[in-house]
Amino acid sequence: ETGVTQTPRHLVMGMTNKKSLKCEQHLGHNAMYWYKQSAKKPLELMFVYSLEERVENNSVPSRFSPECPNSSHLFLHLHTLQPEDSALYLCASSQEVARWGGTDTQYFGPGTRLTVL
Amino acid sequence: SQQGEEDPQALSIQEGENATMNCSYKTSINNLQWYRQNSGRGLVHLILIRSNEREKHSGRLRVTLDTSKKSSSLLITASRAADTASYFCATDARRGSTLGRLYFGRGTQLTVWP
Numbered sequence: 001e002t003g004v005t006q007t008p009r010h011l012v013m014g015m016t017n018k019k020s021l022k023c024e025q026h027l028g029h030n031a032m033y034w035y036k037q038s039a040k041k042p043l044e045l046m047f048v049y050s051l052e053e054r055v056e057n058n059s060v061p062s063r064f065s066p067e068c069p070n071s072s073h074l075f076l077h078l079h080t081l082q083p084e085d086s087a088l089y090l091c092a093s094s095q096e097v098a099r100w101g102g103t104d105t106q107y108f109g110p111g112t113r114l115t116v117l
Numbered sequence: 118s119q120q121g122e123e124d125p126q127a128l129s130i131q132e133g134e135n136a137t138m139n140c141s142y143k144t145s146i147n148n149l150q151w152y153r154q155n156s157g158r159g160l161v162h163l164i165l166i167r168s169n170e171r172e173k174h175s176g177r178l179r180v181t182l183d184t185s186k187k188s189s190s191l192l193i194t195a196s197r198a199a200d201t202a203s204y205f206c207a208t209d210a211r212r213g214s215t216l217g218r219l220y221f222g223r224g225t226q227l228t229v230w231p
Contacts, residue, residue, distance in 0.1 A: 111157070
């Protein structure tokens, strides 16, 4: 877990608040990801960044706004969230986004447990 | 719909027993990966098996892949209480332009009793 860190680990916010989740990877990877994990649902890919450029936005509502200032840091800015957005938000990184012959192993952070009241 | 589906959804065994979890998927893949997640934590990569491989071992883990049946299994031998976690399979089927994306299943919750 020390390769990918996430802060905060727990966050409680009201629907009118603005907050940000932070992810940092110390592995020298070029790709970073945001996932949402809700109870009894498969892991949902939200955003993919490769070398600080967003390569995928998986139909995520605009109340979630990602930012990747450099290849080691990834943020998820949150505003006017809904109670159904409560979930575990996981950040991951991999060496590359894709290459011929398969997908790189992804290394996950511990997650931020978000509760929207 | 999601690419991988694990079976069973939950598995409860005694320490020392073997645990077998299965994963089925729907489209052609390049590789399949298994991940483990302790409660409320991040996922940890366990093993990757490529589409041209049939079996792979890592410590007490044994993974098989049958591309003709589009299925994989994860066997944990001589289980320990510390193996209690959720186990996910992830595949990398290409869909349109989403090159290299991983598709996760809902997971199998394994409980190992002392």
